Amino acid sequence: MTSQNTLPTLAILGGTGKEGPGLALRWAMAGYPVIIGSRLHEKAQKTADELNKILESESILGFENGVAASKADICVLTVVYTAHEPAIKSLKDDLKGKILVDATARVDFRNPIPPAPPSAARLAQSTLGDQVRVVAAFQNVPAAVLRKNLDKPLEEDVLVCADDPKDADEVIKLAESLGMKAYYSGNLDNAVVVEGLTSILISMNKHYGSRTGSIQISGIDKGE
Numbered sequence: 089m090t091s092q093n094t095l096p097t098l099a100i101l102g103g104t105g106k107e108g109p110g111l112a113l114r115w116a117m118a119g120y121p122v123i124i125g126s127r128l129h130e131k132a133q134k135t136a137d138e139l140n141k142i143l144e145s146e147s148i149l150g151f152e153n154g155v156a157a158s159k160a161d162i163c164v165l166t167v168v169y170t171a172h173e174p175a176i177k178s179l180k181d182d183l184k185g186k187i188l189v190d191a192t193a194r195v196d197f198r199n200p201i202p203p204a205p206p207s208a209a210r211l212a213q214s215t216l217g218d219q220v221r222v223v224a225a226f227q228n229v230p231a232a233v234l235r236k237n238l239d240k241p242l243e244e245d246v247l248v249c250a251d252d253p254k255d256a257d258e259v260i261k262l263a264e265s266l267g268m269k270a271y272y273s274g275n276l277d278n279a280v281v282v283e284g285l286t287s288i289l290i291s292m293n294k295h296y297g298s299r300t301g302s303i304q305i306s307g308i309d310k311g312e
């Protein structure tokens with residue numbers, strides 16, 4: 089889908105849950121054309137309508153996941169982690185030629201333990217093949233921070249893993265557009281550690297009675 093501005097169109101696949109709508113809202117506020125994806129067109133449209141009400145605009149669209157993916161330049165996967173494999177398989181054709189940002193952290197909130205390798209993003213890349221460029225990011229950005237203080241930039245840092253750093257750069261721009269610092273963090277195999285960090289953050293949130301624990305990196309000068 090060609091947008092009037094130069095920013096890529098983003099599809100948030102499974103964007104009807106907790107994480108996806110907040111990302112969609114923030115990117116729409118940053119000027120990106122945004123599409124919500126769902127297994128059901130009506131559900132996607134409902135979430136788009138809710139977000140548009142907050143934005144006082146009609147800018148966010150809603151479509152079934154495959155249609156949303158085919159209309160976008162960059163797709164962001166935010167389906168519940170237990171649906172990661174079937175979602176990836178069902179969207180294989182629609183994702184061809186695109187960047188897929190995989191935000192999946194395979195951690196059960198009730199029993200947080202780090203997942204075993206390979207990373208969800210590595211599994212996605214293996215299934216999707218080389219016609220899709222998978223980038224892992226946003227696994228440590230809690231849904232609870234995305235929908236509040238909308239007038240303030242996000243303070244969380246984002247670890248971005250990709251086999252090609254140039255693909256990571258595209259996603260670093262997306263994170264920076266929301267005010268976050270984002271860092272290239274190695275290839276897709278490293279993303280399993282980022283998923284595991286989510287287990288640590290959930291455990292910390294439980295212990296300290298928070299919902300917004302995240303990460304900030306020190307000691308890296310990005311030269312900006």
Ligand SMILES: NC(=O)c1ccc[n+]([C@@H]2O[C@H](COP(=O)([O-])OP(=O)(O)OC[C@H]3O[C@@H](n4cnc5c(N)ncnc54)[C@H](OP(=O)(O)O)[C@@H]3O)[C@@H](O)[C@H]2O)c1
Nearest residue numbers: 104105106107126127166167168169171192193227230231
């Ligand atoms: N929640 C957080 O704070 C957070 C933070 C960072 C990363 N993440 C990651 O983001 C992803 C989404 O988390 P969430 O908390 O937003 O999940 P969620 O609210 O439980 O579910 C997100 C969406 O997944 C879709 N879904 C459910 N079952 C499905 C299936 N069988 N096939 C395809 N899609 C299905 C649903 O969309 P439809 O019914 O509309 O299709 C649902 O709205 C997870 O991988 C999670 O690890 C979450």
